[in-house]
Structure formats: structure tokens, C-alpha cells
Amino acid sequence: MSISVTASAPVERIAISLTVNGERRQLEIAPWTTLLDLLREDLGLTGTKKGCDQGQCGACTVLLDRKRVNSCLMLAVVKDGSDVTTIEGLSTGAVLHPLQQAFIDQDAFQCGYCTPGQICSAVALIQEGRARTREEIRELMSGNLCRCGAYVNIVAAIEQVLAARPEKQP
């Protein structure tokens, strides 16, 4: 069967607004633009990675209205009005987010390709407050694959941040 995707009509562009890393953006996009492609191609925020483009690896994880999601499976137009935080939005100036620092301290990456998604996912994991044990961290981080197999150190980095929190989990 044919899989050609030629446009029969002029491309319809739709005006949306998104707050990306604290900055309000007015954008005109084609409806088939995914949030991931919008961030990387239109906004130049290439920290968010495209691994599988099919929801299977977590490399594209961003925080959407403070919740972690796979940006590769979202149409940006559907998310009109939302607040998006990417890896680029986590540090303040030269000061790294505690999880970024913990990933360095614990040597929690090798090639680094999965790392922005791992860190965004872990930021949400900590905010959700449901992971206390190592098993819970592993299960609730299972949406982020690491082809280099840095899992043990990734869990250690998350434990480091959890342990340093003033309001520690019970």
C-alpha cells in the first residue's frame, strides 16, 4: 500500500500559545506538529531528545503543566495554553538543579542521550511523592530507558536528592 503523505490543500497553520520554561510564546504551527518537534525544531530547544518517537523510551520526557509526559506522542496544537518545562528550564543561571548535580555526582550517565528525559522524569517523580524505596524509584522510573545501562547510578542520583530534601518522605 502507498504511504505517501502529500498535502492536497495548502498547509493550515494554527495559532497557539505556550509558556516554555517561563517564557510565553505565540506560535503558528501545522496541526501535525508534535510537541517534541516544536520544541526541538521551532524553538531550538534540543535538550529534549528524540529516541524512539513512539512513546517507548522516555527520552522526550518534559513537564507539561508540571506533569511528566512523552512529548513525542503529543500534538502541540492540543496543548495550546499549557506550561512546558524542558531540561533547559531546570537550572537557574549557572546553578544546576539538584537532580542535575546529583546525576554528575553519581556518574548517572554514559552517552547522555537519555539523561534530559531521565532528569525531567525524576523531577516529576520527586514532586509526585510516591517513591520512597529503591523498588518504588525503579518502578516509577521505568518509563525511561537507558541503552547504556546507567540505571543503578540513576537510582542513586534520585536517592541522593530525596535524602537531601528538608521535608523527607515518611
Add this chain to the structure above:
Amino acid sequence: MNRFSYVRVASVAEAVREIASAPPARFIAGGTNLVDLMKYNVERPERVIDITRLPLTAIEETGEGGLRIGALVTNTEAAYDPRIESRYPLLSSAILAGASPQLRNAASVGGNLLQRTRCYYFYDVATLCNKREPGSGCPAIDGINRIHAILGASPHCIATHPSDMCVALAALEAVVRVTGPQGERNIPFQDFHRLPGGMPEIDTNLARDEIITYIDLPSKGFAQNYTYLKLRDRLSYAFALVSVAAALEMDGEQIKEARLALGGVAHKPWRDIAAEALLRGREPSAKNFAAVASKVLADAKGYGSNDFKIDLARRAIVRALSQAAARTPQSQTDKRIT
């Protein structure tokens, strides 16, 4: 992805009008199945109707002791809702057994029901597939069919419905509330999904111009004796090879009522009411549970690479019923099976 036009609707009535009048169109909720399939050119809607702003985002009491879940409630919100956790822990557990935290945050309850019954060939437009191209053939039957159905399949399609949540909803006898051009109707969960028969291109009995608005849970939640046991190739973030939702209502040492549904084994969540009836008035013993498993699997058929699923299902049924009887539901964090 193909080119399509986009419309955002503000009411259920508008959504139904759009889907009824539009060219080949699809609703989008979380998008986690639709966008995935569109990237493979398996789904090629000319119009995408955004239903995410509809007021179907609440979980409410039904007035009959049950809960009504809006179709746009996310899988995460449903799983961690304190009322669902305490009154329908089977549902909560099944949802948490599925996908990943990221996907559950995006996925809606309505979309979970309507994710396609599928297989790897269905995704691959370079191969034939009766579900994708009616009448073209089913390469899975004589091909690689490790993940395929062992129950209720047809010579036209042996794909499985991959949902975990729906297995629990089948066991709980949920009711799907839908709205179409003729108004509202209720579909018992058992009748929502269909077997492939000669029309594998149709997964459910929802009409093309209907929208799911709510899922109703009846008052009976089986919160004491339940389990959701999911067996798969890796411990997390993988579809079920076989899963079992088991729920028992006990009367002292005897089983008053049993519910049993399987995932990963058929074109639809597989509930066996006749097998459940075998347990009524019986005591929870390995022998009685084995008899149930034999009944469920009496007509099971393997296609080569999935033959192992028959024995796996048999053992999973016995294990799940034992877990439910012992009040030791399967943990979705610590996956060691006890």
C-alpha cells in the same frame, strides 16, 4: 504523518456533530495511541477532533453506591483517586500495571478502552493485515505470533487487546456510557469490545459517530479479595503476555461470588462467566481453581510461537485466584510473584 485538519470542540453535542459530519475523522484525547498509529500511517484521519476541553474530567458518586469516571480522566488520576484506591483497588492496580508514569499521565480512560486491538503486523504497513486492510490476509497466523490470541480468535485475525485497565473493568462489570446523534446509551462492558469474526477491522460495538462520555462502576468493588497479575517479557513497561484480574466475595470459608477476566489472550478483555460460576459456594482450593482454569482454557488454541501461553494462562489463573483468596494482591512495585 498524513496532513489533516483540526477542530477543537467545546461540548459533547458539538463533538458528535463533528464526528458525524466530518470526512474520515478521529477524536483525540491523550493521543498516545492515535498519534502513535498516525506516525506509522496506520491511522490517516482527514480531520482530528480535539475533545480534551470537554467537561468529562471528574470522578463522581453515581448515587447507587458506585463511581462515574469521566472519559477524559487520566489513567494516573483514576489509579490514584482515593475512592478508587479504597473501593476498587483492582482497577487501581491494573492501571498501575500498564504503560509508564508518563503515558498514564497523558492517557485518558476513554482512550484506553479504544486503543486498537493490534499486533506488530498491524503496525507495519509493508505487510498485509486484515485489520488494517480488510481482506488482505493475516500474516500472523502462520508467522511470528508469540504475543497473539489463544482464545476467541478467528481465521481472519488473532490479535489481542492490550489494555490492563479494561481487564479490571470487565471483571468489575463496568458500564460504558456513550452519546451519539440519537442520544445516550449504556453498553455493558462485556458487550463493548468484540471478537474478530469475519470483521477484524472493527474492535468495538461503539458506532463511528458515538463518543464515550463516562465509565460507571457498580457499587460492588471486591476490595477485600482481589488481585491483578500481569506476566510479561520484562517486569515493567511491557504489554501483558497473559494477565488475570481476579475478584472474590467470600462468605466465611466459601466463595459467594467470583469474577475472572484475562488480558493479552484475546481480541477483547476475556471474561468467562460460566467458569466463574464453578466457584460459587465452593471453598478456595487449588483443586477448585484448577477446575476453573481448565474451563476457561477448554477451547484455547495456540498458533505456534504462542502455544506456551495456554499453560502460562492456566497457571496464572490458579495463582491469581489464590492471591485473591489469601488477600495478598500482586504488588505492582515488587513484581516477585508470591
